[in-house]
Amino acid sequence: MLGIELATAAFLPAALIALLAGILSFLSPCVLPIVPPYLAYMTGVGVNGLQARERSAVLPALFFVLGLSTVFLVMGFAASALGRTFLQYQGILSQIAGGFVIVMGLHFLRVIRIPFLDHEARIDAGAQDGGAFGAYLLGLAFAFGWTPCIGPQLGMILSLAATGGEMTRGTALLAVYAFGLGIPFLLAAIFINRAIGLMNRVKPWLHIIERVMGVLLVIVGVMLITGAFSAFSYWLLETFPGLASLG
Template sequence: MTLLILAYLGGVLTILSPCILPVLPFVLSRTGQPFLRSKLPMLAGMALTFAAVSTVASAGGSWVVRANEYGRDGALILLAVFGLSLLMPDLATRLARPVVALGNRLSTGNAGAPASAWGSLVLGIATGMLWTPCAGPILGLVLTGAALNGASISAALALTAYAAGAATSLTAALGIGGRVFALMKRSLGAGEWIRRGLGASVLGGAIAIGAGADTRLLAHLPASGAAWIEQALVGAWHTKSPSPRAADAET
């Protein structure tokens, strides 16, 4: 249980890490949507997909790498279509009606209604396929245990706890972003421009990740400012449980 709490706290601290930047546009695209029908399904899809992919990857094998590459390509295409539907809904519809109809459905549901829970879940799954958090002390500890012991229930639970922590901090970011966007809409009347700005950020994020620009950019950014907090938490955990195997037994 101690390892799960530690993993959850590590996930919460990812909001302070530069590695969260590539997926922020996809998450913030849900700003202004209902929490239960839009934000929660997206964050849940992101967290569960990351945990599932990481757990399977710990089993190793070239087929895992190939499957993950195909999944990432599909996710990039889906998110690019979604961004296009936000950025230029009229032009995009004329150019590719069937494809962008999917993007519009993911964005606003039917007839301009709020986004459906299913569409938000699909976007969350796509985002989870693309999210690669920085391997700080806590995530490194979890992944090391998974690599040593292989895919297991304890490793899956720890990775899920980590992803849930990240989803918690992103929920707070969505709440703050929602207030800012609502204020901009009321004071500037810029609802359509905000929508287009979110679309541009989503489309730009998908292109950057597809081109590998996000990896090159993150390589030049300083490490997470919360690394020393994570290290302190890991040190406290090691004081109580000196080995990963003991922690697995405790979990």
């Protein structure tokens, strides 16, 4: 019973981190600038036509999010299955995962540079008919093609999923991450003119957002190595006993 309660308490901070990581992934320098072109590509009109409301981008954006969510959910299930298989090595796995996440954070903070993570796989924005199925396939391609770009954030969430040792919660973490990354796409499609204006104002701050992501990665990595997640989970249960009823 205590194990279930502890797992529930441990999921809450991990889910919050996953949500924040998804939002920061959307705001990253290699994702935010391509949002308007992607929306225009999926609807089959130019950015100007998109702003003029020649065609709605909402339905294609929805299927795009479903496509990238499909890949992330499969990744979450696979990572959780791996963690469950090596459950007896969870302590070592957590330390390895923590070290990996810290290295990714140092990359974002520009303390070290990993050339592979500076690579961006882009798609030629040719003609597109705006179909839902095409947008779904584009979402799948985005999830795979931009893995080097959003890899540090995604790797952090996969590490949390793998060290959790439970498939349901591990998959749920990736669902939360997909939510944090995907919902801004939908909001941008719904409020396209406001979104483009907001993106233009945010662009000068992208380097700061990148640093914030780096700090978050380092903190999570340290927590994984030191076992602070477990300690924090115990604290949550002691401070908020009602959390036990959520398991």
